[in-house]
Amino acid sequence: MSALDIERRQFDTLVIGAGGGGLRAALQMSEAEANVAVVSKVFPTRSHTVAAQGGMNAALGNVMPDNWHWHMYDTVKGSDYLGDQDAIEYMCRAASHLVVELEHAGVPFSRLANGKIYQRAFGGQSRDFGGEQAARTCAAADRTGHAILHALYQQNIRAKTHFFDEYFAIDLLKDDDGYILGAVVLCIETGEPLIIEAKTTLLATGGVGQLFRTNTNARINTGDGIAMALRAGIPVQDMEFFQFHPTGIAGKGMLITEGVRGEGGYLVNKNGERFMERYAPHAKDLASRDVVSRAIAIEVREGRGCGPNADHVMLKLDHLGPEVIKKRLPGIRDMAMTFAHVDPIDTAIPVFPTAHYTMGGIPTNRYGQVVIPFEQSAEEAIPGLYAVGECACVSVHGANRLGGNSLLDIVVFGRAAGNHVIEYLKENRYHRPFNDSMAEEAMQRIGQWQKTGEGESVDSLRAELQKAMEHYCGVFRSKEVLTEGVEKVRTLVARVKDARLKDQSKIFNTARIEALELENLMGLGLATVECALAREESRGAHSRVDYPERDDERWMKHSLYHANGHIEYKPVRTKPMTVDSFPPKPRVY
Amino acid sequence: MRFLIHRYNPETDKKPRMQEYTLADINAGDMLLDALFQIKEEDDSLSFRRSCGEGVCGSDAMNINGRNGLACITPLNSLKEPIEVRPLPGLPIVRDLVVDMRPFYHQYRSVKPWLTVHDPEPETEYLQTPEQRDQLDGLYECILCGACSTACPSFWWNPDKFRGPAALLQSWRFLADSRDQATAERLEELEGAYRLFRCHSIMNCMDVCPKGLNPTKAIGNIKKMMLKHLV
């Protein structure tokens, strides 16, 4: 099939991804009466935002005094000084307003006795720039993501956003002047390709948790948008920073929210010792995630793990009492009973660090515009292209994301990008000319999977990649291990062309979708190990046993990985919008 | 472990069939979804929806040994062999275990499932007491999996006219919300012989709901509210 025969549709603006980030952006644009198309490979409410549990940060100060500036300090510190401080200031200042907006949109937040939104403590939160624990996370029990995603979908139905449900985006359309003009997508139900032309395209495709064997992510989190950007010639930023959440259910990966520790739960080793007191005397179990994950890994490595194989630790919450657990953590209780076969009301939950969140992604500024280095400028915007949410790297999370900051990130920058698109549309009123050659590469990728005959299977390649990433690029890293990892992943990437699909049918062919996802995973797996090998320091989630210290002199910079393997670096935006910069300090909890 | 799985590919099959698979190497404590993944590894032509794998996204509702449920939270050891897996009943079949959910989503959208407030917005959150908020528990958690509506004979007969348990549960979710101000419009929209009143309290919905929600009760509450509204 040539690009000529493909059906074409035109919209003012295209959003790829219907998680919290995509839906918040779409709502902003639909309300401004732009003609918005939202493409999602699953029905919107099945996006992974639905799984977010613990809550969303904002210094509402409903439970105790709080201040956006303290939130900013915690976020900069949490990022291990790799976060961009203008974007962080913007986000923390906007947070309270955005939570109120969501509440008005219908989100059923839990409530305090005075009728205000309930807030709980989360890791890495402090009052007064590093003082006592704060309670900053706004929660709808332990189903906050579900509550937010459904409310945003509902508001989009009201605003008459146009949805393409179960369409898979393959690649971006780009013209010779470097403008992005939409995307080639595949209707999963019919198997037919479709070209969606748009004056702006916003990527909101989520993270790439499926890189790792044990992860807290959905099967659909394969980093498609990040890989699409990479193929369109955009370097991807900070991919070496992948967050391991301290408390996934051991061996299975389902997440047990940090909110459990926020409500007063704590970790113990096989001796029943509350070991976090040793690693983070002040914040204890509510230290930053990178700190807690490393502590658990060390406990297990030094033989203090629990269970017959001494391969996990226990998360104890029975002392909270059945009331609190049923009211504040009902989803966690279900999950523990279903997957760990324990009722946390009387038994601790076995947990272990689990791949969770993609700090890296598509480089953007605080308006959601995708930016790349060009001539003298470190950040030149690509006309017509935006990215928000977990696929983007603004970067508010730097080297380590604070819990509760991602739900915030997606709505803050979803809204900001929506506003910027509206401005862009005023100045770019007409569609730029489309020509068939723009869709050719995408069509070739589909064609590639139509080859028949004997070949490797997509499933086995994915499994090998996930095992390799876990083995070579986990919580602790070193030059030796990463060098092997790079070799291994390169050979896996090379083997993809020998893979074949047995199923060549058109209608709802999920095997074909998984093949296209595999290509995306492979490209991003390689980016991750290559950048991890290159970065010779320990910062946030990136922990090198051969370079145990943070090295601000050489490494306080973002990495940018190009599809051809070249890595360049750009400075951190240390200058906030209005307040003083937070200079790097040793990070203790 | 033996499985009988509904297969139908409209491109090649004249009619649906049940295909048998045997998995020698599967842990009985695993979930049905794990077994489907294993089967798909051998036979990549088997199609089904799935995403989260933990019962929160609502993708993989299907008919399991005659009962609707989510494959990802149904342990194999709770099922009698051979395990029969079919698509959700009552909706058009797209392929294998995949049904066309559009009629279901249409009914959901028809109840205008969004918070509606006519007063001007305050600059802070709307206040709601914990007791008022408690009224939403058991309602807002719906994951739109469709297990309930497709287990309901009234919905099978009138999928275009009867809103069905899932949509009505959501209607009640907003009627029960102390912040919502569209009570009269919502109730009016449900008048007539079909939209609400096709519910005959058969209660299949609450029986199958994987989230333990109770649409029958919500429907009863709407009916009660309607009566009160009339007088």
Ligand SMILES: Cc1cc2nc3c(=O)[nH]c(=O)nc-3n(C[C@H](O)[C@H](O)[C@H](O)COP(=O)(O)OP(=O)(O)OC[C@H]3O[C@@H](n4cnc5c(N)ncnc54)[C@H](O)[C@@H]3O)c2cc1C
């Ligand atoms: C278990 C869990 C719990 C979490 N809890 C919290 C929490 O308590 N607080 C917090 O702040 N953060 C939390 N997070 C993180 C947070 O939920 C996510 O980072 C955030 O929801 C991501 O939102 P998003 O909109 O960027 O992407 P997603 O919600 O992942 O949405 C991605 C969208 O892109 C679409 N898509 C992807 N690829 C394609 C393609 N090729 N074609 C078409 N569509 C495509 C998908 O269909 C989907 O609609 C949690 C994460 C997990 C995994």
Ligand code: SF4
């Ligand atoms: S009420 Fe229960 S069964 Fe029905 S759609 Fe919602 S979650 Fe599924």
Ligand code: FES
């Ligand atoms: S896969 Fe999400 S509910 Fe089963």
